[in-house]
Amino acid sequence: MRHIHPMNHDSYDDSYISGILDGVKTIAMAGASANDVRPSYFVMKYLLNKGFSVIPVNPGQAGGQILGQDVCAKLSDIPVAIDMVDVFRNSSAIPGIVDEVLALDPLPKVVWMQLGVRHDEAAVRLEEKGIQVVMNRCPKIEYGRLSGEIGWTGVNSGVLSSKRPVMRQGFQSFGIRQK
Amino acid sequence: MSQKIPGFSTLAIHAGAKPDPATGARITPIYQTTGYVFDDADHAASLFGLKAFGNIYTRIMNPTQAVLEERIAALEGGTAALATASGHSAQHLIFHTIMRPGENFVAARKLYGGSINQFGHAFQNYGWEVRWGDVNDVSTFESQIDDKTRAIFIESLANPGGEFVDIEAIGNIARKHGLPLIVDNTLATPYLVRPLEHGADIIVHSLTKFIGGHGNSMGGMIVDGGTFDWSKSGNYPMLSEPRPEYGGVVLHETFGNFAFAIACRVLGLRDIGPAISPFNAFQILTGCETLPLRMQRHCDNAITVAGWLSNHPKVAWVSYPGLAGDKNHALQKRYSPRGAGAVFTFGLKGGYEAGVKLVEGLELFSHLANLGDTRSLVIHPASTTHRQLTDEQKIAAGAGPDTVRLSIGIEDSNDIVADLEQALAKV
Numbered sequence: 001m002r003h004i005h006p007m008n009h010d011s012y013d014d015s016y017i018s019g020i021l022d023g024v025k026t027i028a029m030a031g032a033s034a035n036d037v038r039p040s041y042f043v044m045k046y047l048l049n050k051g052f053s054v055i056p057v058n059p060g061q062a063g064g065q066i067l068g069q070d071v072c073a074k075l076s077d078i079p080v081a082i083d084m085v086d087v088f089r090n091s092s093a094i095p096g097i098v099d100e101v102l103a104l105d106p107l108p109k110v111v112w113m114q115l116g117v118r119h120d121e122a123a124v125r126l127e128e129k130g131i132q133v134v135m136n137r138c139p140k141i142e143y144g145r146l147s148g149e150i151g152w153t154g155v156n157s158g159v160l161s162s163k164r165p166v167m168r169q170g171f172q173s174f175g176i177r178q179k
Numbered sequence: 180m181s182q183k184i185p186g187f188s189t190l191a192i193h194a195g196a197k198p199d200p201a202t203g204a205r206i207t208p209i210y211q212t213t214g215y216v217f218d219d220a221d222h223a224a225s226l227f228g229l230k231a232f233g234n235i236y237t238r239i240m241n242p243t244q245a246v247l248e249e250r251i252a253a254l255e256g257g258t259a260a261l262a263t264a265s266g267h268s269a270q271h272l273i274f275h276t277i278m279r280p281g282e283n284f285v286a287a288r289k290l291y292g293g294s295i296n297q298f299g300h301a302f303q304n305y306g307w308e309v310r311w312g313d314v315n316d317v318s319t320f321e322s323q324i325d326d327k328t329r330a331i332f333i334e335s336l337a338n339p340g341g342e343f344v345d346i347e348a349i350g351n352i353a354r355k356h357g358l359p360l361i362v363d364n365t366l367a368t369p370y371l372v373r374p375l376e377h378g379a380d381i382i383v384h385s386l387t388k389f390i391g392g393h394g395n396s397m398g399g400m401i402v403d404g405g406t407f408d409w410s411k412s413g414n415y416p417m418l419s420e421p422r423p424e425y426g427g428v429v430l431h432e433t434f435g436n437f438a439f440a441i442a443c444r445v446l447g448l449r450d451i452g453p454a455i456s457p458f459n460a461f462q463i464l465t466g467c468e469t470l471p472l473r474m475q476r477h478c479d480n481a482i483t484v485a486g487w488l489s490n491h492p493k494v495a496w497v498s499y500p501g502l503a504g505d506k507n508h509a510l511q512k513r514y515s516p517r518g519a520g521a522v523f524t525f526g527l528k529g530g531y532e533a534g535v536k537l538v539e540g541l542e543l544f545s546h547l548a549n550l551g552d553t554r555s556l557v558i559h560p561a562s563t564t565h566r567q568l569t570d571e572q573k574i575a576a577g578a579g580p581d582t583v584r585l586s587i588g589i590e591d592s593n594d595i596v597a598d599l600e601q602a603l604a605k606v
Contacts, residue, residue, distance in 0.1 A: 037427045042230045049231065115435045138435070149232040151195055152240060154248030154444070155259040155437050160185060160193045165200040170218040172233035174200070 007127060009120065009135050014159065017142050018176050020110050020132060024083035025053060027139075028075055028108070030097055031088030032056030034066050039114070039138075040088040041066070046140040047086075050168070050175070055082065075100045084110040086139060087117060094119035098126060107131060114138060147174035187254065187370060188471045195249025196464070209461045210242040229425060229433070229445065239449050243457040247464050251390070251400050252440075254369040254470075255382050258405030259437035261444050262398060262460060266365060266385025267297060268453030269399030272443045273361060273383060275451060276417050277329050280306030285323050286332040287314045288575050289340065292565040294363070295576065298332075314344045321352045329414060330359050335374050336366040336515070338550075339560050339584040340498050340577030341523035343372075343510040350378020359407045365389070366522055366551070370474040371515040380407040381439065388551030389521075392466040392473050396459040401443050405436030417442050424450075473553070473589055478518025480595060481587040487596050488525055493533070493603050495581070499523040521588075522550050524560075526581040533606045534559055534583045540602035543594060550586035555595050558584050 027047060032054075033040045044067055047054050055078050056066040062073035072078050075085065075097075085108050087097055094113065101111055102125070111126050113119070113135040123133040144150035145157045148165045152172075166175040185193070196207050215234040217223035225231035234240050244262045252260035263269045278284070286298055288311040298309040312320035312331075320331060331353045333344050346362060353360040359380040364372060368389045374382055384390060386398035409418035409431045418438055421427035424446060431438040448454060478501070485499035500507035501519030511519045527533035537557075538546050544557040548564055558564060560578035573579055587595060 036228070037421070037425070037429075039433045042433065045225065045230050049225075141435070144232045148197055151249045152232050152234055152242065152245050153259070154240070154245055154252065154261055154440055156194075156249055156252035156257060158184075158253075160189070161197050162193075162205075164198050164203065167200050170222070171216055172218075172222075172231075 007123070007133065009118065009123060009133070012134065012137070014146060016132075017134065017137070018146050020084070020112075020134065021139065021143055021146065021176055022178055024110055026080060026082045027052050027054045027084045027086050028057055028072075028078055028082045029054055029086045029088065030057045030075065032058050032061070032066055032071065033088070034058075034061055034064070043086070043088075043138060043140045044069075046143070049173070050143060055080075075104060081106050082108050084108055084112055086112045086114070088114050089117070091117050091119050094122045098122045101126065101131070102129060110134065112137070112139060115141075143176060146176045149174045190250070190253045191470050192468045194253035195246040207243055207246045207461065207464055209457050211457050212241075213237050229428060229441075237457065238452055238454045239444060241454070241457050241460070243464070244455055244460040247386075247398075247455075247460045247467070248400070250464065250467055251369075251384065251386075252402055254467075255364070255402045256369075256373055256375050256404075257382065257402040259440035260400055260402045261440050261448065262386070262400050262455045263448065264399065264453040264455050265397045266363075266383065266387065266399040267293060268451075269383050269385075269401045270294065270297060270363075271453065272447035272451065273381060273401055274302065274307055274330075275447045276439065276442050277359070277415055278305070278307045279416075282306075282327045282329050283308035283310055283325070284328060284330040284332055285310045285312050285320050287312055287334060287337065287344065289314065289337040289342065289577050290334055291338040291363070291365075292560065292568060292576065292578065295565075295572070296567055314342075314349070317345065317348045317352060320349060321356075324352075324356050324358070328356070328358060330361055332361045332363070334363040334366065335372045336364075336520050336522075337577070338366055338522065339524055339564070339582070341366070341500060341520055342498070342507045342577070343367075343500055343514050343519075345510060346372075346374050346377040346379060346514065353380070354378065357412050366520055367515060368470060368474055370471050371478070371517055371520060375402075375404040375406065377514070380404045386463045387549065389474060389477070390467050390470060390551075391463040392470065392551060392553060393462070394549055394552035394554065396462040398455050398459050398463045399453075401440060403437050403440035407439070409438060417446055422446065474521075475518065476589040477521035477551075477587060480589065480592045481521040481523065482519065483592045484585070484587050484595055484599070485523055485525075488599065491603060493528055493606055495526045495528045497523070497525040498577070499525075522584065522586045524577060524582045524584045526579075526583070527606060529606055531561075531580045534581055535562075536606045537583060537602050540605045541598055542601070543590065543598035544585070550584075552586065553589050555588035555590060555598075556586040560584050
């Protein structure tokens with residue numbers, strides 16, 4: 001087992017987050033909702049629009065579709081290799097999710113826990129297997145922040161740049177700069 | 180792992196302003212448009228449903244305005260901001276977001292006269308009750324809090340007397356009672372005081388004053404500190420309950436620590452409508468770039484002028500916290516070590532009549548109802564900004580009949596003093 005330095009999960013460098021969002025393609029969304037006013041629905045729609053492949057995971061919705069994507073009952077039912085698991089479950093559900101993640105073959109590169117969700121022991125278990133962890137963040141907000149889109153809503157992105165934003169196809173769509 | 184946060188002067192120029200992606204224009208363009216083209220019906224639906232970031236209609240957001248919002252949010256250390264047509268409309272949107280009829284808030288008695296009018300009269304029509312507290316006795320804030328109280332409101336540097344307020348002491352009361360502390364930071368600007376670092380939750384500005392700085396454009400700003408838990412008490416349903424305007428979205432749950440700024444925009448600005456003009460946002464952005472330079476010069480000139488006035492035989496008193504003997508000097512040193520601001524009051528031994536004569540005799544100072552301009556300004560509050568108040572309220576607000584208010588500009592200080600000298604000679 002490789003030795004790693006404990007990761008600081010109180011704050012993340014922009015390069016850590018942009019490296020993850022640039023590097024992953026296929027995202028399993030644990031706790032995806034079919035209710036179109038739930039935050040997980042907002043995030044799934046946004047990530048699909050940015051070109052990610054998103055597979056919703058929700059036992060109550062299994063067999064159906066959310067935003068045109070087939071819903072799986074559990075992570076092990078997903079028929080393709082996944083790069084990242086985005087967890088829309090509360091902190092108490094995290095150890096069980098980690099058990100499921102560590103049983104996957106191949107392992108995902110990233111486990112991302114939503115705003116308000118943090119479980120440091122679970123993070124250590126994942127990091128010991130070489131899986132990158134993000135906690136208490138939202139990928140939609142981070143993508144919007146690092147691309148510059150979130151500034152349209154008056155949000156303090158914390159990013160200063162004299163470089164041209166990366167434009168994606170269509171109106172009002174930015175991408176994240178490759179580091 | 181931590182990132183270096185750029186300095187204040189760097190943020191004042193760069194925060195929020197990337198080059199225009201389509202043209203390469205380095206200065207933020209004036210996006211003088213009302214609407215924005217959608218890709219397709221689904222894109223439009225996503226924007227209207229808050230599911231995508233982007234522009235819909237300039238009454239709700241505008242790209243020039245957005246740069247100004249991110250700029251001020253960064254300077255205050257907040258999570259997000261919302262620009263409005265004026266400081267008054269910013270206050271209107273803040274209270275619209277947190278108050279329901281029959282509820283109340285406690286505000287400092289010494290405030291900008293316009294705020295005293297807005298809280299005491301206009302807000303009464305909505306059933307929002309203001310209770311006045313004395314910042315020199317913070318127990319007067321706590322004693323008026325009851326189960327219908329929803330916020331505390333103060334100015335960091337009070338208008339017109341130029342007195343610094345003990346933000347931390349009042350913030351402690353707000354926290355103890357689970358209330359957000361709203362601070363008007365107009366006179367200090369974030370260059371002098373950053374109230375979010377002292378326990379404030381929401382900042383409000385009139386950008387018309389020092390931040391725009393050139394007396395040419397009206398504007399207001401709400402800054403969300405991201406510090407207040409809007410869901411804990413259940414008393415802020417605009418944030419904590421499903422909103423019928425958006426099909427049942429819960430704003431605090433969806434937008435986390437910038438939900439207050441979002442609520443002020445998508446519920447307040449959208450439905451009440453006091454949008455800032457893109458041209459005004461551009462003018463204020465330009466002014467903001469030199470805020471640190473101007474504010475220091477304002478303060479340096481003001482201490483020179485206040486010191487000179489305090490030694491003049493015709494001057495009865497000078498209220499400027501930068502003066503060593505001033506009762507407010509210790510609070511100034513604690514909260515605003517770079518300077519004591521540029522707005523202060525003084526009285527003449529000749530009382531009301533001498534004050535009027537002085538204002539009429541000045542040649543460089545402009546007699547008008549604004550402050551925070553590059554130009555030095557003078558006003559007699561009792562007959563103008565505080566005219567609607569009773570005599571008792573005027574004195575309580577620091578605007579008694581003998582009081583003259585100065586807003587010291589960034590001209591050469593010798594010329595400012597010379598103008599006062601020649602006008603005092605005629606009194």
